[in-house]
Amino acid sequence: MSSASYTAGELAQRFGLRLHGEAATHVDGVGTLARAGASQLAFLANPKYRNQLADSHAAVVVMREDDAQDYARTALIARDPYATFAKISALFEPRPVRDPGVHASAAIDANAHVDPSAHIGAFVSIGARSRVEAGAVIGPGCVIGEDCVVGAGSELIARVTLVTRVRLGQRVVIHPGAVLGAAGFGLAMEGGRWLNVPQLGGVSVGDDCEIGANTCIDRGAIEDTVLEEDVRLDNQIQIGHNVHIGAHTAMAGCSAAAGSARIGRYCLIGGGAGVLGHLEICDKVVVTAMSLVTSSIREPGEYSSGTPLMDNRSWRKNAARFKQLDALARRVSGRSE
Amino acid sequence: MSSASYTAGELAQRFGLRLHGEAATHVDGVGTLARAGASQLAFLANPKYRNQLADSHAAVVVMREDDAQDYARTALIARDPYATFAKISALFEPRPVRDPGVHASAAIDANAHVDPSAHIGAFVSIGARSRVEAGAVIGPGCVIGEDCVVGAGSELIARVTLVTRVRLGQRVVIHPGAVLGAAGFGLAMEGGRWLNVPQLGGVSVGDDCEIGANTCIDRGAIEDTVLEEDVRLDNQIQIGHNVHIGAHTAMAGCSAAAGSARIGRYCLIGGGAGVLGHLEICDKVVVTAMSLVTSSIREPGEYSSGTPLMDNRSWRKNAARFKQLDALARRVSGRSE
Amino acid sequence: MSSASYTAGELAQRFGLRLHGEAATHVDGVGTLARAGASQLAFLANPKYRNQLADSHAAVVVMREDDAQDYARTALIARDPYATFAKISALFEPRPVRDPGVHASAAIDANAHVDPSAHIGAFVSIGARSRVEAGAVIGPGCVIGEDCVVGAGSELIARVTLVTRVRLGQRVVIHPGAVLGAAGFGLAMEGGRWLNVPQLGGVSVGDDCEIGANTCIDRGAIEDTVLEEDVRLDNQIQIGHNVHIGAHTAMAGCSAAAGSARIGRYCLIGGGAGVLGHLEICDKVVVTAMSLVTSSIREPGEYSSGTPLMDNRSWRKNAARFKQLDALARRVSGRSE
Incomplete structure (x- = not known):
């Protein structure tokens, strides 16, 4: 969608990030950690997705310092990988021409x-x-x-x-x-x-x-x-x-x-x-x-307000009881006095 | 927004209202009781806002008979001040020209x-x-x-x-x-x-x-x-x-x-x-x-249906109990029989 | 809305349905069972509406085999009367011309x-x-x-x-x-x-x-x-x-x-x-x-989630108890231990 291309080193400098790995690694787009191609940049912000890191084909991954400890490939180190990713990916956003x-x-x-x-x-x-x-x-x-x-x-x-x-x-x-x-x-x-x-x-x-x-x-x-x-x-x-x-x-x-x-x-x-x-x-x-x-x-x-989701059969039983909740509470309360 | 201008007396006559105060008072727009300017008309319908009356700068206030008892400035007396205000404010509504x-x-x-x-x-x-x-x-x-x-x-x-x-x-x-x-x-x-x-x-x-x-x-x-x-x-x-x-x-x-x-x-x-x-x-x-x-x-x-708003921590506890409400009711009921 | 007209026999053949009654019956539109006119086709799918059948003026009714047992007028027998009705009524749908x-x-x-x-x-x-x-x-x-x-x-x-x-x-x-x-x-x-x-x-x-x-x-x-x-x-x-x-x-x-x-x-x-x-x-x-x-x-x-609809007074009482539901459950539970 875009012909823009940057090296990891150029991105590190442009966004004030620490480079981990190869400065010459080329990036020509962005992707998700799971599906990024070999010339794309991805990010790791949520620890839940850390297990996707080993199998990712991403050329460069934006991540936090501690996630990069054992990472053998190219990464850009950011305090907030999601916000940093947002800024980097803007480089690859196609912008329709709107002439004056x-x-x-x-x-x-x-x-x-x-x-x-x-x-x-x-x-x-x-x-x-x-x-x-x-x-x-x-x-x-x-x-x-x-x-x-x-x-x-x-x-x-x-x-x-x-x-x-x-x-x-x-x-x-x-x-x-x-x-x-x-x-x-x-x-x-x-x-x-x-x-x-x-x-x-x-x-x-x-x-x-x-x-x-x-x-x-x-x-x-x-x-x-x-x-x-x-x-x-x-x-x-x-x-x-x-x-x-x-x-x-x-x-x-x-x-x-x-x-x-x-x-x-x-x-x-x-x-x-x-x-x-x-x-x-x-x-x-x-x-x-x-x-x-x-x-x-x-x-x-x-x-918050509302009630949790249930299978419909359980819900019907519980919801019916809600209509008598005040009576139920009075009963419990009455017996305790 | 409009160059229309009316006296309190003209408005009283036009809308069949009793005038309280100065017939010659000029009105060239409308405002809220709290923020109306010195040539604007406001209204008092909800008793909750009665305390704003003393400090209001409104030239004229539309209000009910009993609210006007101690009011020293100009008022228009209406049975339904809100509906009356709606009709008066229509005089000041800018209407875009839509020629045939x-x-x-x-x-x-x-x-x-x-x-x-x-x-x-x-x-x-x-x-x-x-x-x-x-x-x-x-x-x-x-x-x-x-x-x-x-x-x-x-x-x-x-x-x-x-x-x-x-x-x-x-x-x-x-x-x-x-x-x-x-x-x-x-x-x-x-x-x-x-x-x-x-x-x-x-x-x-x-x-x-x-x-x-x-x-x-x-x-x-x-x-x-x-x-x-x-x-x-x-x-x-x-x-x-x-x-x-x-x-x-x-x-x-x-x-x-x-x-x-x-x-x-x-x-x-x-x-x-x-x-x-x-x-x-x-x-x-x-x-x-x-x-x-x-x-x-x-x-x-x-x-009505639904449940009241709570802080999320309380809500979580109560909502979890909703899932067992039928069981709870049976338990209470069982013991009382 | 449309000048299309079909006989019951033509419709039976076109949609592969069994004809019950008069093949020559004319249909020039569709209607509800309750309000169809004497040249319209209606359908009976929901047994709840079976009582409308006797009084219907519909020329032809699409219905299931067993609903047609005692039916003295013209019907088209379908396994799924609603889906069949959908297909027949498409014949009468006015389609605006949209030329290339x-x-x-x-x-x-x-x-x-x-x-x-x-x-x-x-x-x-x-x-x-x-x-x-x-x-x-x-x-x-x-x-x-x-x-x-x-x-x-x-x-x-x-x-x-x-x-x-x-x-x-x-x-x-x-x-x-x-x-x-x-x-x-x-x-x-x-x-x-x-x-x-x-x-x-x-x-x-x-x-x-x-x-x-x-x-x-x-x-x-x-x-x-x-x-x-x-x-x-x-x-x-x-x-x-x-x-x-x-x-x-x-x-x-x-x-x-x-x-x-x-x-x-x-x-x-x-x-x-x-x-x-x-x-x-x-x-x-x-x-x-x-x-x-x-x-x-x-x-x-x-x-499902949510609570049943109630009159507002009952709802207020029950909803207020929802805020103490966890406490209520603890109380019941505590006493039973």
Whole structure:
């Protein structure tokens, strides 16, 4: 996929790593420890995979000091082999060319501003008073509505929608199908019918955030929905209006935060987990997959809900008892008094 | 965001509210009680926020009679401050201009009909025998397939897909990325391979419904999938084929109803909740977030499943015991007999 | 919807079925047993609906031998009435015309290859080195990036995105809004900031797979994400990088498999169910709706987690006791020793 080629020595120097073995060993790509070819670089981070090392054909393996003790072939020694691997493998990542300029088919409002160094792809629509800044890339089929900003170096891969009043910082990446700035779900019941509550706010996304495919971030009702810098959202996530997500927090696929929830910095929200509206989660909280956060969390740590997986027959028996758990507890308690 | 400006007196008259304080007070926007500026209108509905009233800079606050007793500044008295606020704030909502007419880039089948008062945006595709009625707005990037109807005054914000046989009533709003009328998930196993069951029905959506971003509503297998009037679906929802949803029901983000489920009128389905196929839920049922409805519900009321959130260490201990809950119950029961 | 018309005798011959009753009976469409009109064909598969047979107006009913014993009208006898119905109803399915050729608006890279018998719709974008093979249909608004293959006879209904390195087999169907080949969620923390791990792999989809609306399948980190042949994914599903799904497995709406999970052949994953990363599920496993698979499954069978639905008041009491379940079990256990 790439014609790049480096020697182990060149990589050691470039990334400030200690070289173990042959400096001249050539690397022209990356692979997994189990399946890397004879000119590929692999990594060993998880001790669980240490037994794959002997049989690996990898030309060079990135590993920790102590894993290299008895290793007879070429290695690069790193404190964090996974992060180091990430940086090295970027050398081999094919990057599609996105030249500056506007595709002939694009429909750009006369009152929008596109920096000459930005790339605007086919079938892109940009509304009034929106700005696309230097070096930004707007891939094919994206729709940018009114009053949006795409910060310098940001990239909307393809078919992304920024509805209105969405302001992206610098180097933000948004994957296909994501929708930012749709009207939040604000309803009041009046006379037996729903009345829409106008959603007058916007969405503010900090520098270096990444938003996954088909993820939704609604605009705020009055003030903005906010992602601080370096927030990472996976695919299929739902972020309600006026949610606030702290810097460096990552949310896994299919998770959701309901309106006005406030999630701290450096949190990890597991796949399919949910956070109810108006709650607060402090910094450095881990919520495990498919857990539901039903009240505010004020202490860092790991939190869970749910029950373990069982064969269906056992589950049916145990689950039926859950319906009488209070009665059971009273019974036990009663007899002990 | 808007140059509209009203006096408190004008607003009182327009919305039939009692004025408390200065009729001449100017309002040029809305804000939250905590952060409204000196020319903005805020509201007080939840008693929990009453303590913010003293420090609020809001020019005018919409509140209930009794909250205004000791209030020395300007207020508008409403029975339902939230619904009243919704109506007032609509005066300040910026509405993008969508002039009647068809964008030059649109690809419209010769056998489709578009009312001259409708707006068709850039890169819109409309298939054979589909109709877009008076005043409807089809935003950029929408795809409308064959045999669809978009009723008068309805709006597809952007990048919405109506696959085939989707009939929308009047004043329906659909947010970006929603897909209506895709083939339902109908499969039969034959000779060790899946066989597709043709999905011959359509989707029928009543007047005043609203469909959230990236929500899916599959078309029916034989008859239609149906939303009655004023149904409100949030983002990321999945509605299977032949589901029927009663009028005025609201479903929160990431919830789902499997094939042929029947949900009554005035129900509230919480975020991430699921309804299994072929079940019936009667009118006025509330299902709390991330609950799973596994059998029909015949009595109005609130229903839940799941377990509470705990710190992970406690959760592990308790969850492990859940696997032996039946044995535990038998033991307690055995000893008491 | 269709002008096709057949006699019961023609259908019996065409599908190798035994005819019960009048060969000359005309059929011009299909319906449900309860609501079929006098010239429609219906089916009876589930004994639960047997009581609808007497009142049905259907011209012809597909049923099992024993259900036809006392049936006085026209029937077609099948071992699997549902599968047979599926095949017959395909005769009445309206199929939009998709002539070979490329829509004038399509933006196709000079280094892409489109077979002359393929159909490319309006506003389609195809990137460098991608191939669309014989008879494939690319509906309006699809985006195909670099280095993709759409196999012969495959169909992307509309607004599908293949980001990069996505290879589809033959007769694959993908519904609107699906995103295949987006970068997987690969992150390493370094110095308090997230570092992206390049996602160098692709997505490989076998023959006869079907991918639902708004479903996401991420591309692999190093090797490919793989769906073997005849895999069926419903809507709103999330498939993480390097997941491997065995042939003939079906996953229902809103389910998810996290990175590097391996799901066997002939599995059924229920709606909203989740599979944690790096786990293995063997062949012929059924996971019920909204269950979470937290460890590998090595025996075929049905698996579940969660608790039953209850009225909210009972649920609150029981759920509160769940928090003390370990203490309760210790108490019972202690007293018995």
